[in-house]
Amino acid sequence: MSSFFEKQAKLHNVHLNKVQQKAVCQTDGPLLLLACPGSGKTTTLIMRIGYLIEEKGFEAKRIKAITFSRASANDMKTRFEQFFPSLNQPAFSTIHSLAFSITSRYLKSRGIAFTLIEGTPNTNAPMKSQILKDLYKQLLKEDCSDDQLQEMVQFISFIKNKMIPQTKWKDEELPNPEAVKITIQYEAIKTQNPAHIWLDFDDLLVLAYEALTYDENIMASFSNLYDYVLTDESQDTSRIQHAIVEKLVTSHQNLCVVADDDQTIYSWRAADPAYLLKFKDTYPKAKILKMEQNYRSSSSIVSVANQFIKRNKSRYKKEMFTENGPSLDIALKQLHDDQAQMRYVIYGLLDLKETGSAAILFRNNASAILYISELERRGIPFYMKDVDQRFFSHWVVEDILNFMRLSFNLERKDIFLKIARKFNLYLSNDQIRKFERVEDTGNVFQLLSRHVPLKDYQVQSLQNYANVYEKMKNSRPKSVIRLIKEQLGYEQVLNNRAEKFGFRIEVLMDMIRTLEQIAEPFTTMEAFAKRLKELDELTQKAKKTKDPNAVTLSTFHSAKGLEFDHVYMIDCHNGTIPSDEDLRDNDKLEEARRLFYVGMTRARKHLELLTYAEKDGKEKVESRFISEVRGILLKNAKQLETLKEQSEPENPNTIRKVSEMKVGIEIVHKKFGVGHIVQIKLDRLVLQFGETSKELVTQTILDNGLIAKNLPLVQQGLIVK
Numbered sequence: 212m213s214s215f216f217e218k219q220a221k222l223h224n225v226h227l228n229k230v231q232q233k234a235v236c237q238t239d240g241p242l243l244l245l246a247c248p249g250s251g252k253t254t255t256l257i258m259r260i261g262y263l264i265e266e267k268g269f270e271a272k273r274i275k276a277i278t279f280s281r282a283s284a285n286d287m288k289t290r291f292e293q294f295f296p297s298l299n300q301p302a303f304s305t306i307h308s309l310a311f312s313i314t315s316r317y318l319k320s321r322g323i324a325f326t327l328i329e330g331t332p333n334t335n336a337p338m339k340s341q342i343l344k345d346l347y348k349q350l351l352k353e354d355c356s357d358d359q360l361q362e363m364v365q366f367i368s369f370i371k372n373k374m375i376p377q378t379k380w381k382d383e384e385l386p387n388p389e390a391v392k393i394t395i396q397y398e399a400i401k402t403q404n405p406a407h408i409w410l411d412f413d414d415l416l417v418l419a420y421e422a423l424t425y426d427e428n429i430m431a432s433f434s435n436l437y438d439y440v441l442t443d444e445s446q447d448t449s450r451i452q453h454a455i456v457e458k459l460v461t462s463h464q465n466l467c468v469v470a471d472d473d474q475t476i477y478s479w480r481a482a483d484p485a486y487l488l489k490f491k492d493t494y495p496k497a498k499i500l501k502m503e504q505n506y507r508s509s510s511s512i513v514s515v516a517n518q519f520i521k522r523n524k525s526r527y528k529k530e531m532f533t534e535n536g537p538s539l540d541i542a543l544k545q546l547h548d549d550q551a552q553m554r555y556v557i558y559g560l561l562d563l564k565e566t567g568s569a570a571i572l573f574r575n576n577a578s579a580i581l582y583i584s585e586l587e588r589r590g591i592p593f594y595m596k597d598v599d600q601r602f603f604s605h606w607v608v609e610d611i612l613n614f615m616r617l618s619f620n621l622e623r624k625d626i627f628l629k630i631a632r633k634f635n636l637y638l639s640n641d642q643i644r645k646f647e648r649v650e651d652t653g654n655v656f657q658l659l660s661r662h663v664p665l666k667d668y669q670v671q672s673l674q675n676y677a678n679v680y681e682k683m684k685n686s687r688p689k690s691v692i693r694l695i696k697e698q699l700g701y702e703q704v705l706n707n708r709a710e711k712f713g714f715r716i717e718v719l720m721d722m723i724r725t726l727e728q729i730a731e732p733f734t735t736m737e738a739f740a741k742r743l744k745e746l747d748e749l750t751q752k753a754k755k756t757k758d759p760n761a762v763t764l765s766t767f768h769s770a771k772g773l774e775f776d777h778v779y780m781i782d783c784h785n786g787t788i789p790s791d792e793d794l795r796d797n798d799k800l801e802e803a804r805r806l807f808y809v810g811m812t813r814a815r816k817h818l819e820l821l822t823y824a825e826k827d828g829k830e831k832v833e834s835r836f837i838s839e840v841r842g843i844l845l846k847n848a849k850q851l852e853t854l855k856e857q858s859e860p861e862n863p864n865t866i867r868k869v870s871e872m873k874v875g876i877e878i879v880h881k882k883f884g885v886g887h888i889v890q891i892k893l894d895r896l897v898l899q900f901g902e903t904s905k906e907l908v909t910q911t912i913l914d915n916g917l918i919a920k921n922l923p924l925v926q927q928g929l930i931v932k
Contacts, residue, residue: 215266223294225254234500235259238267238439241460241494242793243487244469247531248516248812249507249774252469253290254441259467261295271299277456279444284308287443302437306452306744307412310419313455314410316420317429319750324407336409339364350389352640353632356606359712362386365480372449372481387712394890397761416451423458431745434462435444445470449481457493472527473520476768476806478798480800488525495594505529508815509538518843520808528566536585536644543841545833546823549782550728553581555821556779557589558760566591568776570763573907574788575718578781579764580725580746587749588897595750596765603747607705607722612743614695615736618683627655634676635929636669636701652660656680672700679846688730688739696723717786721810724827767810778814780807783822794835807836862919869909872896877921885921 216232219225229233231251234244235258242661246252260276264268278284284303291300303661308367318325328339328485343363347355355363366386369375375383387393401409410418422429440460442448445468460466468490474482491497505513506735510533517531560566571582579595580602586593602608613630617623624646631643642663649662656673659665665673679698683691696702702720709716729746733739753761764773767788785794789803811818820840822833866872870890877887878898886900898905912918 213260219258219261219294225294227251227255227258228504230500230502230504231255231258234502235262237498237500238263239465241464241490241497242467243490243497243499244467244502244504245499245527245529246469246471247505247529248471248474248809249505250502252502253287253443253507255502256441256467256469256754257287257291257294260291260301260441261298264298264301265295269438270599271301273436273438274301275309275440275459276301276303277309277440277442278303279306279447279452281305288312293822298390302555305914306448306455307415310415310455312427313419313433315423316413316432317418317426318408320426320429321778322881323405325410326407327411328401328409328787329411331433342397342400343393346393347387350392351387357601357604358606359387361391363390366390367411368413369479369481370416372451373483374451374454384791385494394482413637415734416449416455420451420455420458420542420649420891423455429459434459437467438463439467441467443469446472446475446484446487447477447480447482450483450486453483453486464496466494473523473529473805474771476771476802476809478802484525488527499527501527501529503529505531505533505812506535508533508812509535511537511540512811512814512816512818514847515541515843516808516811519811519840520804522839523804525798525801541840541844542817542819543837543844544819546821548823548825552781552821552823553585556582557585558776559779559819560586560591561589563777565760565776566762567758567760569779570765570770570773570775570777570813571779571781572765572767572770572813573781574767574806575716575782576766577721577725581728582764583746583749583753584729585740586762587746591840592761593753594757594761594763595753596769602722602725603743603750605722607719608726608743611692611695611723611726612740614689614699614701615688615740616734620681621654621656621680624649624652624655624658633701633704634672635703636672638669639795688733688736691736692723692727692730715790717791767806770813771809774813774815776815777817777819778810779819779821780810781821783807783820783837784831785834786831788836804836807834810902824931861916864920864922865916866918866920867913867916869913871920878918879921880918882917
């Protein structure tokens, strides 16, 4: 065993600590390996696989390593080949790839063909997104936007991964009132031809589990394929994914689960943190090892992050530590507003010699937009890390642009119809259909009044809107956005839609605020629209190319697994991190704290937690997580001060008895400096320090050795005549 580790140290400079070595050698039976941030889990996992093949003599093809993204699987393949070039590759794959193999064989045995409706488009079936969009419009009577589609996709994925029966779908948090009906019809469409069904990625998991549960031949075949199964990033695994793995290891239970319960941040994607906490319920003979040494971050960051995450109750007890030295202190900054926060970050980046070692982390994608614009203006390269940046195609942005486009030509009926429901007019479906059939041309407001029966308030509103559009013609883009928001009633429409469809109104209003900030320097709507297009192109480009000097922009979620010398966590206020919803639910609050912890532990040397005092004249309250970190820093500072005092040699003239105290003698106080005794009371001592008088408890002074006689150096024997 020792020769294996000595060989790896010599060949690859890999030096595993005792816990890592134990994790490599603990090969029999179930093992839960809890890996703190920066603890070298991937290296340990690769070494464990190499040990199984090289030292224990197992065939590589009999070892299954499961990851939960294609990128992770490829990374592990590459690293295994670097460390063990002479060994055969084990079976690295994603859980979905494994599920595809099981499902394919299962359906073939039953004479059923299938077509995937996610991923690469095909001509045999419509894509999942199109089916859902059609159903959405059919049931909700309006087009399905990208974010509404994404919410439907997440809902369907959630209920399948959580293995929730159809009878309980309505009990879940629904993305819209018709979500359950849409889902039922979606599932029916996919199976309308029993001989040739359509499957999405989550169906692969559902059918793989079904196959392993009910088909003895499939179960026997796949459970006998592997002698060892290892799963990485298992805190992100859903209930059905865990269930599939459990089936695979039924016969031998040689399972190694690598995870960190403190980094479980995907419960909204159906990740199941309870599985890790109940691991021994499933595997009573399991061993649990904790990799607690952090090799990434400075001692200051590790110490604070370790104390911070301990505030969560639903977790394994761990003591993350490091042998790295201290670096820059963690900085907590409150700026005046979001613009001041942005300038602070940009100036900090301009001071860095290597901007490629820095990251700006945020919870909401919209937070990145202003930084993209300013970074580009300053000539600082940037990279978007897996950010699904739909800001520029979001329906709110499209609405604003359509309101503007209409101002150039009020006869554009096609544009008006796109935003007819976005005016605060409460137009009915019948009124809109009648207007669509109008063949006359002319000013849309006049046409609507002339050809469609309207209520008095609607007629009055149309007259007001016509006046607003007159104002728009000579207004700057920022003013136009405010006219749309306030005088065309768009803000009220957003409030109504947020209530009806479950949108977060603060997110929608933040988008409007961002558009106003982008519009600030421009004098024409054309220039503003052109700038939006430029920023969209910049964002798309920044996802595909990475300059070595590029600052990384990432959500907290997408930053997991990354590390940087300098990390700026922005917009750290209540309502964002944690969100208002997080604050109302303890489980969600703990997940938000884990998310904040993930952000903190991305930093190697320098961590800044930033917030601001106000936005649009409204007060912003700093995140409770910043308050918690501040409390930890203050506590640590006091402990250091106490240790410092304890480590200092005691002054030989320290006064320890009341009899040594005399009125008028000069003394030195540890905190207040040189003074003299003015009065000795029953239990108090009155001391004078310059113009300041202090009355202190005598016993406290004696017990802590706070004062000493201030004798001349010669008298103390420190100077020899």
